[in-house]
Amino acid sequence: MAFKDLRQYIQRLEQEGDITHVGAEVDWDLEIGGISRKAIDRRSGALLFDRIKGYPQGYRVLANLIGPGQPIHSLFALALGQPKNTPIMELVDFFMRKSTEYIRPIIVDRAPCKENIVKGKDVNLLNFPVPRIHGIDGGRYIGTWHVDIIKDPDTGWVNWGMYRHQLHDERRVGWLAIPAQHGPSIYYQKYEARGKPMPMAMAIGPDPLSAIVAASGIPPQTNEVDIIGALQGEPVELVKCETIDLEVPASSEIVLEGYVAPNERFMEGPFGEFTGYSAGGRAPRPVFHVECVTFRNNPILTMSNMGKPWDEVAILNSVVTSALLSLELRKRGIPFRGVYCPPPTLCPIVAAKPQYAGFIHSVASTIWSSKAGIYRPYVIMVGEDVDPTNLEEVFWCLTSRLHPSKGIHIQKDAPGQPLFPFLDRHERENWRGARVAIDATFPPDWAPEDVPQVMDFENGWPQDVQQKVLTRWKEYGIK
Numbered sequence: 350m351a352f353k354d355l356r357q358y359i360q361r362l363e364q365e366g367d368i369t370h371v372g373a374e375v376d377w378d379l380e381i382g383g384i385s386r387k388a389i390d391r392r393s394g395a396l397l398f399d400r401i402k403g404y405p406q407g408y409r410v411l412a413n414l415i416g417p418g419q420p421i422h423s424l425f426a427l428a429l430g431q432p433k434n435t436p437i438m439e440l441v442d443f444f445m446r447k448s449t450e451y452i453r454p455i456i457v458d459r460a461p462c463k464e465n466i467v468k469g470k471d472v473n474l475l476n477f478p479v480p481r482i483h484g485i486d487g488g489r490y491i492g493t494w495h496v497d498i499i500k501d502p503d504t505g506w507v508n509w510g511m512y513r514h515q516l517h518d519e520r521r522v523g524w525l526a527i528p529a530q531h532g533p534s535i536y537y538q539k540y541e542a543r544g545k546p547m548p549m550a551m552a553i554g555p556d557p558l559s560a561i562v563a564a565s566g567i568p569p570q571t572n573e574v575d576i577i578g579a580l581q582g583e584p585v586e587l588v589k590c591e592t593i594d595l596e597v598p599a600s601s602e603i604v605l606e607g608y609v610a611p612n613e614r615f616m617e618g619p620f621g622e623f624t625g626y627s628a629g630g631r632a633p634r635p636v637f638h639v640e641c642v643t644f645r646n647n648p649i650l651t652m653s654n655m656g657k658p659w660d661e662v663a664i665l666n667s668v669v670t671s672a673l674l675s676l677e678l679r680k681r682g683i684p685f686r687g688v689y690c691p692p693p694t695l696c697p698i699v700a701a702k703p704q705y706a707g708f709i710h711s712v713a714s715t716i717w718s719s720k721a722g723i724y725r726p727y728v729i730m731v732g733e734d735v736d737p738t739n740l741e742e743v744f745w746c747l748t749s750r751l752h753p754s755k756g757i758h759i760q761k762d763a764p765g766q767p768l769f770p771f772l773d774r775h776e777r778e779n780w781r782g783a784r785v786a787i788d789a790t791f792p793p794d795w796a797p798e799d800v801p802q803v804m805d806f807e808n809g810w811p812q813d814v815q816q817k818v819l820t821r822w823k824e825y826g827i828k
């Protein structure tokens with residue numbers, strides 16, 4: 350089922366009892382951030398803040414849109430149009446299937462996001478209740494749950510991404526533009542390198558699927574909007590921007606239109622991040638100049654509260670990245686049982702039976718050369734008998750089959766990003782990283798009699814004894 354807009358999704362969450370309307374007046378300055386972090390710890394579901402200090406009635410903030418809930422992925426399943434108790438690997442399968450189908454968007458003339466239009470010097474982003482989220486944040490953050498829309502001037506590919514945006518002042522917004530991400534790579538390689546300003550639109554408060562797919566590592570030259578169409582089973586409705594040649598989701602709550610100038614930087618950060626730390630610091634980063642704002646009446650500003658141990662990046666990626674990496678392995682003909690990326694999703698766990706010596710390198714290089722896998726500094730391969738979503742089993746395998754000197758394969762000078770907590774200052778500032786592939790499988794060239802046998806109930810006893818124990822279990826009087 351598709352949600353036509355964010356408000357329909359909110360209605361669904363209301364029916365399910367998965368959203369709280371906070372009627373008490375709250376402060377955009379840290380209070381909303383503190384509340385939404387505590388609500389994550391308590392798995393309280395989504396929060397709609399109805400009254401915000403210093404702002405008109407009707408200007409609202411929505412946090413924790415996809416949870417965590419109870420179970421953790423319940424709101425995310427609803428956002429995908431699935432029942433809330435759908436097991437995580439079924440969500441992975443659903444995303445795998447849909448992300449290879451494409452339904453093109455349609456362009457509409459009239460759109461809710463055009464109910465109010467403000468241009469030029471009249472634009473004042475401080476008119477929106479933009480939150481300062483974590484105590485450490487270098488400012489208010491206007492972009493933590495939205496879609497950034499950027500067009501490749503050479504191919505016409507329109508990329509939808511989600512990159513964090515600090516609010517600098519009335520019309521200037523910061524941008525953490527990590528070079529291997531799609532929007533940033535178009536900016537650095539195709540606009541800045543040519544000395545040209547880059548048009549950009551930012552759609553805040555889109556329908557839930559648009560934000561989810563924008564935050565997913567969809568392969569290059571693929572329009573995220575076509576996959577959103579496939580996921581919802583009907584075309585996404587887009588509307589033309591007022592001042593630039595881009596289209597935005599028609600139902601967006603707030604749309605910012607403008608450009609990123611070449612060779613301009615302004616101090617951005619620090620910020621509480623998806624790794625559960627604040628590592629990216631404060632540094633000179635590109636600036637988005639906003640020249641037009643359009644918004645719905647009573648606009649809802651969406652936000653995400655990143656941090657430890659859970660956040661929406663983790664919920665989303667534990668499904669989406671697992672799905673996208675599975676597709677990549679499948680495309681290369683690499684057999685595997687399953688891929689799972691547990692929070693904070695930096696570490697894909699691949700359960701597979703190695704088919705030949707060096708199989709780990711086929712697995713890791715496939716992951717690292719894909720869009721969804723380029724920034725996954727740890728890859729772990731466990732045996733095909735291991736359920737990759739069961740971290741106890743994974744740890745058991747890791748601490749028994751990993752050969753301490755032969756199973757760890759280090760890749761030096763890999764692409765890095767400033768948010769990786771383990772990098773030193775020089776590495777963070779220069780996008781330098783490192784990666785490791787950890788092979789916790791028995792070598793495929795061992796003779797069968799050399800492979801230690803697993804001693805669990807299913808493997809350790811003959812079938813007839815297992816059967817006997819199970820049928821007599823009540824008789825033994827054991828709990």
Ligand SMILES: Cc1cc2nc3c(=O)[nH]c(=O)nc-3n(C[C@H](O)[C@H](O)[C@H](O)COP(=O)(O)O)c2cc1C
Nearest residue numbers: 493510511512513525527530531532564565566653
């Ligand atoms: C709430 C949230 C905030 C994010 N912030 C950033 C960010 O500031 N910079 C970044 O490069 N990626 C960020 N991401 C991850 C990207 O959205 C993700 O890598 C996505 O694949 C980017 O789109 P692209 O693949 O088209 O470049 C964020 C994701 C979420 C869910």
Ligand SMILES: [Mn+2]
Nearest residue numbers: 508509531567
């Ligand atoms: Mn992309």
